[in-house]
């Protein structure tokens with residue numbers, strides 16, 4: 001399919017049911033799945049909705065944290081649960097490194113990372129990167145640039161608001177908040193080692209620059225979650241392109257219609 005045809009299809013939100021969970025070196029050619037697999041993905045989303053209901057009916061530690069952070073996050077249950085499980089998993093497997101989020105907005109997910117770590121009695125540093133001025137202007141490297149342009153400056157979370165959230169949840173310690181464009185800040189300030197990397201910058205160039213600067217710092221066995229794989233064609237393109245450039249094969253775990261997670265091979 002031509003690039004423009006693909007852009008039209010992928011600019012419709014929540015098209016990821018069409019997409020393979022298996023990384024393919026050629027990327028785009030594997031995006032379309034047979035109806036049978038699409039149905040399987042719909043069933044997966046239903047499973048996560050049922051888990052969410054169970055969390056509400058039978059509250060536990062995670063549901064308490066969820067209640068605290070969800071008003072400050074654009075992420076749904078499955079992706080927040082993915083982050084929670086990811087932090088627990090790197091802790092349980094003693095994976096070396098810090099926790100990093102690129103694209104923080106109002107800070108809900110970042111706060112969940114710290115709350116989960118705290119509950120594990122794990123004092124890893126949290127690094128959060130954002131303009132804290134909303135989404136930058138997308139470039140035409142994004143296949144769905146026309147739609148993306150309508151979102152410029154949205155998803156705004158302010159630096160002080162995120163600090164205030166961390167303070168109210170008693171997770172101010174051990175965090176670095178780096179304000180500015182990833183393109184400017186990542187070449188200057190990054191952790192030495194990363195155990196969990198959350199990529200939530202929506203656009204092609206935002207995702208690509210994070211992979212360029214941070215992927216090699218993620219420990220083998222570390223967890224990488226990408227929030228916009230299903231929602232934004234640019235984020236998906238950046239991931240596939242990066243894997244293609246590096247010859248990396250990884251199994252993407254389906255979280256929900258947009259989120260994917262994988263363990264660094």
Ligand SMILES: C[S@@+](CC[C@H](N)C(=O)[O-])C[C@H]1O[C@@H](n2cnc3c(N)ncnc32)[C@H](O)[C@@H]1O
Nearest residue numbers: 073074103104105109130131134181182201206
């Ligand atoms: C969808 S929001 C993040 C949502 C957040 N993780 C949550 O829990 O709600 C995307 C964020 O990425 C940031 N962002 C995108 N591209 C960026 C870039 N190139 N440099 C810095 N921040 C960027 C935007 O400012 C925005 O706050």
